[in-house]
Amino acid sequence: MANLKKIAQKANVSVATVSNVLNNRGRVGEETKKKILRIAEDFNYAPNRMAKSLKMNKSQTIGVIVEDLSVFNAPEIIDGINSFAEDHGYSILLMNLRMKKKTGVQYPDTEICKQEAAPMFKVLLASQVEGIIYIGIHSRDVKGILPDSSIPVVYTYCDTSNPKDLSVNYNDFSAAFYATDYLIEQGIKDIGLITGFKNSESTMERLKGFKKAFKESEIEWNPEWITNGDWEFNSGYHQGLVLLQKNNKPRAILAMNDLMAGGVIKAANELGINVPGDLSVIGFDNREISQYLTPKLTTMSLPLNEIGQQSIKLLIKKIRGEKILSNKIRLNCKLVKRESV
Amino acid sequence: MANLKKIAQKANVSVATVSNVLNNRGRVGEETKKKILRIAEDFNYAPNRMAKSLKMNKSQTIGVIVEDLSVFNAPEIIDGINSFAEDHGYSILLMNLRMKKKTGVQYPDTEICKQEAAPMFKVLLASQVEGIIYIGIHSRDVKGILPDSSIPVVYTYCDTSNPKDLSVNYNDFSAAFYATDYLIEQGIKDIGLITGFKNSESTMERLKGFKKAFKESEIEWNPEWITNGDWEFNSGYHQGLVLLQKNNKPRAILAMNDLMAGGVIKAANELGINVPGDLSVIGFDNREISQYLTPKLTTMSLPLNEIGQQSIKLLIKKIRGEKILSNKIRLNCKLVKRESV
DNA sequence: TTATAAAGGTTAAACGTTTTATCAAAGTGG
């Protein structure tokens, strides 16, 4: 590999001059400039980032720790991070915790993530990353999951109860509010709800949003139509069966994710209930499956890519010491209207 | 951040000694060793990778260029790469081409990938990566997509007609062969086929496998039942409709991906044809959707994780100059039997 | 006793950059 020294020798000039030309600073004559640039081109020179980083004490690298890379939402977030990073000259050092495969547990608690993340954190430190983004794929309180240090951290796609932590996520509350409100706007008041895990932050926030929509419209929600799922297809199916076999059954069901919404549609099909004729269904996530259901699912899409972009934007601000208006960024979801309402 | 110098000062010892202790080489007394280790621990010392790399001329980093990170198969491959890398002390520098978003084209040709990949390649060179994995998510000939250089490259999830290139992919031919053969084994001889793009390598190879299975069983395949799709759900639906409305219709349909298989099932549902009672359906990819169809789809699962692992395994071998038995690794797919056959 | 080896260190150069201080030569104004 070519380096400054070789170019300097070839050009009969000092290393400093070559460095100056290649970073166009300092005062260098036009002649020499041309010559050096040509030689660098010939040698296909690429500056040694290690040396540069060492000297400048800046690695132009940010570390990304993701709890589970192969879960549907993580790649799109990373994509967002990546595109912004690229535009700003940063590279991404990727660490995958692989929680699901490692622990066998689908929703590991904070403590176990903490243990697994520690060594990765150390690697990132050693790599002199200028900042870290932690992507927790199951929204929950990750307060202090990474050890305190002078290096800035942004928590993404998860919550943190420590107000000093920087975090970026979507807004569960408003998403559920708007989904419910949309149904009410269509003149549907008999709305059932299938939640996710009862103790998940997402579930609780969305439940609040759901109820808020009713309050705003000054109508009552029926507690009998609120039922608990576990985020899986089958729970949607079973709860759907339960809800739709009641004497007074809802005219619409809001499921807290697309999988469960799919289950509801399956249940409706089996019971001979027409969607959207007799029953409207709304999902959450805008996951791939939603566009292949029959009817195609109307669903709340999460701003995954934007979450990624905002995360790194926030991180870079922090790195540069710029003023940060709010530690906690919550982005809005968007309803994608398809055929199930 | 702590460094060798600080530790050395604190311990009243030379930098060299600290280095020796921390990498346990050289001759150092037990006393000093303990002391240095304790201080390093106290300081939460992490060796500066930049400096180390610079000196050792080894970055312990490998670059991964992926054509589209947010496509269903890429994350799992990267997951595989990552897990192997971690176990062997390598880190992953991730570059995302984002072909779809950038070019608007879903299946960009080699030339355009080449253009987009060039700057990333340069960044990776500058980062002193020891090797590169190029993940092309649409299997095709990527010969020479990255510029020639002394740094080893493995092409993953794509083909290359240059026999000198290292590549890892799954085996389209045998996958299609076994899927077809499985159907034949079940006593079904009237098998329809919905292909992907006609000019794709995958399509051609799988078509060969399909025909081979018939030859081996010494039965005839019906050319009328072979029809072209475009990998999308709708094409499966439409071709399904066509096939299933013929006077002599097939008893089984093999679709070259799960999306199209989903379309076939939808078509069957509409025509009142029972799956698997009257029609068996097999898909390809074992994508998420396959487990949520009704009936659940029997499909060929791609060894994505293993592809990732084998890629980096091969790359590391190449980096270390070890003997490489075959430049071209083709892994077998596995039939996951569910309810549609 | 003396030569040799082993144990336990240290010194200093090197990796490829950046950057400050310095310098020579040429140009400019009075």
Place this chain on the structure above:
DNA sequence: CCACTTTGATAAAACGTTTAACCTTTATAA
């Protein structure tokens, strides 16, 4: 003709490591 500025360049230190070469001191062998 002198003082001063400008232009174009260089030398050398520094970033945090590794490592070969060297240097003491003490133990061992002859």
